[in-house]
Amino acid sequence: MNSILKKYGLTNQIKIESEEYNNLEVARVIEQQRNMYKVISEQGELQAQISGKLEYQSDSQNGFPAVGDWVMISLMDDKQAIIHNILDRKSIMKRSVSGSQKSGQVIATNIDYVFVCMSLNDNFNVRRVERYLTVAWDSGATPVIVLTKADLCQDLQEKLLELEDVSVGIDIAVCSAADNEGFDDLQKYVVQDKTVVFVGSSGVGKSTLINHLIGEEVLTTKEIRNGDDKGRHTTTHRQMLTVPNGGVVIDTPGMRELKIYTGNLSKTFDDIEKLASQCKFRNCTHTNEPGCAIKDAIELGDLDAERFASYQKLQREMSYNGLNSKQLENEKINRMFGSKKEMKNHIKKYRKMNKR
Structure with missing residues (x-):
């Protein structure tokens, strides 16, 4: 198996699937900027564009290549290639976008872990974590909550307590770039044959985390704005990078708000859906009906009213799609x-x- 592609996660299964295509080479999409792509193949890095046939057959954004995809290419010369086919995706993370587009926008594919990054400053927001987890669980990958800038936090235990209901069954890593702490907890996910995508708002420190994992300043970083703890956009496009100890990471631009295209509410709000199943009426709206387990749980303090409101908001948002x-x-x-x-x-x- 080629050593270059093995560093980028090439497995026997992908190699076997690629052999079904005659006269084409297998490659992985490592960068995307609008309609132009950068791929890695046995020949090294190549600039690539999609074939006319693939563009014609793609009836939605899902049909176009994305960072993380394994694709079949033909070489134009030693620097350029044409993408003809996309191999089967084992996972896909999408978000909704503004406008009339109904297919959603692909963030990354063939990922094993989604690092949901949240800074421990004034930008900390539990409801935002719920939103990211809903999309992450739906992708087919495993989410990990990564809390950054721990050196700026004076109430870490309180914030961890706020995340208790949100993070059931999810690992949480606490990191500080300033103190060089917490990176060992991340390294156990970034290993050979595994792909990790970093998502989160601008300024939470995604690029800083990746630089630490790689061991050098390969990504540009900027300080957050003074006064409001809001981040500045540094990453402008999605790109994949290899980590010296094995595994690959995908850096993504910061999102002010992740709009949900599809999501897994049952996984993120398992506690609420279990309660709802105990309501007296199957079509309970959890407003005025007698025997409502949701209302009872809120009144008893067993369910946070804000968490339930967040669940309802995301539920409504998802049903608007399409x-x-x-x-x-x-x-x-x-x-x-x-x-x-x-x-x-x-x-x-x-x-x-x-x-x-």
Whole structure:
């Protein structure tokens, strides 16, 4: 097996699948900038673009190559290649994007772990962690919560306590680049044949973590803004890098808000779904019905009301995906008023009240 591609995670299974394509070479996408790609093959790094046939057959963003993909290429010369096929993906992480696009945007593929990075400064937000975990669990990879900038935190145990309900069954690593602590906890995931993607808001220190794992400053980093603890964008595109001790990592641009395209609420909110199954009525809305296990748990203090509100918000957001503008408007009307008829009745009543 080629030593270059083995460093990037080439396995016997991928090699066997690639042999089904005659006259093409296997490569892995290691960088993406709009419609241009950088791939690694037996020939080394190559600039690549997709073939006209692949572009024609791709009816959504999912059909285009993404960082992490194993692809079949043909060489144009010693520096350029054409991507003809994408091999089967074992995992795929996506997010929703603004506009009319209904297929979602691929963040990374063929990943084993998702490092959900959150800084322990004023930017710490449990609800944001829930959002990232919902997408991470849905990808087919295993999430790990990575808390950064521990040297700036004066209440670490309180923050860990806040994450208790969110992090059931999930490993948490606490790191400080300033004190050079916590990196051994990350290294056990970044090993041969494993791919790790780093996700999180701008300024949480993803690039700094990767630099420490690699052992040199390969990625540019910037300090957070003074006064508001908000990060500055440093990474502008997705890229894959090898780690000397084995394994590969994928750096991604910081996201101000991760919009959910598809997600696994059952995994992230297992406690809430178990409670909901105990409600007296199967179609319980958890508002005014008697025998509601959710309401009882909130009143008893066994369930955080904010956590349940977060669950409902993400549930609504996921059901909006794939709707056109008219369907989206109808869905919002139904949620606010129950139906268009009820909305019209509400407007009539409001107008009558204003005439008095």
